[in-house]
Amino acid sequence: MNERAAHILDEVRKYHQDVQDGGGFVPGVTEIWPSGAVLDEEDRAALVEAALDMRIAAGRSSRRFESAFARRMKRRKAHLTNSGSSANLLAVSSLTSPLLGDRRLRPGDEVLTVAAGFPTTVNPILQNGLVPVFVDVELRTYNTTVERLERAIGPRTRAIIMAHTLGNPFEAAEVARLAEDHDLLLIEDTCDAVGSTYDGRPAGTFGDLATVSFYPAHHLTTGEGGCVLTSNLVLARIVESLRDWGRDCWCEPGENDTCHKRFGYQMGTLPAGYDHKYIFSHVGYNLKATDLQGALGLSQLDKLDHFCSVRRRNWRLLREGLDGLPWLVLPEATPRSDPSWFGFALTVDPEAPFSRAALVDFLESRRIGTRRLFAGNLTRHPAYIDQPHRVSGELTNSDTITEQTFWIGVYPALTEEMIDYVVASIAEFVRSHG
Ligand SMILES: Cc1ncc(COP(=O)(O)O)c(C=O)c1O
DSSP, X not given: OOHHHHHHHHHHHHHHHHHSOOOOOOTTTSOBOSOOOOOOHHHHHHHHHHHHTTOOSSOHHHHHHHHHHHHHTTOSEEXXXXXXXXXXXXXXXXXXXXXXXXXXXXXXXXXXEESBSOHHHHHHHHHTTOEEEEEOOOTTTOOOOHHHHHHHOOTTEEEEEEEOGGGOOOOHHHHHHHHXXXXXXXXXXXXXXXXXXXXXXXXTSSSSEEEEEOSTTSSSOOSSOEEEEESOHHHHHHHHHHHBTTBSOOOOTTOOOTTSOTTOOOOTTOOTTOOGGGOBOSXXXXXXXXXXXXXXXXXXXXXXXXXXXXXXXXXXXXXXXXXXXXXXXXXXXXXXXXXXXXXXXXXXXXXXXXXXXXXXXXXXXXXXXXXXSTTSBGGGSHHHHTSOOEEOSOOHXXXXXXXXXXEEEOOTTOOHHHHHHHHHHHHHHHHTTO
């Protein structure tokens, strides 16, 4: 780095300190957001450094972030995308690739998923002409079980995609075994669960593919952004092709002829020697991320352990502080898991002398932010009512979630003082009603 750039970056770090909000926490006045980005002076400097270099498309930093993140997540390959939703679209689309031969999913094949989830975990199933099969989840863990999945398997069921809800891993080892026994492909939506483990093994390492979101609410942020992880090199190649317009060539931007055969292929009905850079083997997209995102991701990655440990501490303080309060169903970690929590879910007992709306209004009036457990029961949304799908069993708990559940934040900007205030506020509300 030249002297001028080093000077600018020093100034950027000082600027960052100057614009920090020095005001302390004022209960009832300071917003307690449910989620958000935690960005420090190094993040700001990383973005400016990438900007000074004018690395505006994918480049050096995105490649470095891909390999560092893959290493950290214990997968062989990571492909950055412009969002977690795009990562899910790529992961599901990759299962339809001709390169998978007989294992390839075909239109009308079924994919198991949960009804209480995030829409873009499910949408790629429909976008690929596949049929989602919705199963119910448990209250407290907000994940489904192997038994529910097993009961849902039909003759055309070929894959499973579902999220580790709010960072809490589903029974990943057992689900992976079920998938293997029934020749199903498994995608772990790990968008909310970076850093979580099941049986001591990272979430995102049990399936054929895993996806991550780097939107500001998530464990790491690149602004908008996401990533597909896999250790299967065929799937990695398919994901890359689908992400990069569907091309067959795998040269990075700015590279040429890394296979030493750029003009040596004959594919489809193209003339022999057609430039491999322009041969398309998939009906693809362009879902790439930029180098600014890569630079921010690298800088954020240094702080991942700290972020996860504060998330765990905040969740534990909420869990201990609210323990024993009547009318609230408190969350529980899946046995044998160590979640790196995304949020703290609360379900108001339907028999409670107060409604979810009243509790949420009270918290919001104290500037304590709340969120719904995403869509609740997706099948009740206008978008899905007329879409092809199958429901396995009853969706009773998904309906309860739609009507009674919300979550509050644990993200690393929340201090112990804020969490104490959240606990005191909920306790005050519940006791005043009972
Ligand atoms: C479980 C889950 N999957 C997918 C996504 C989509 O990620 P993105 O917002 O980056 O598109 C989210 C977003 O919060 C999510 O929570």
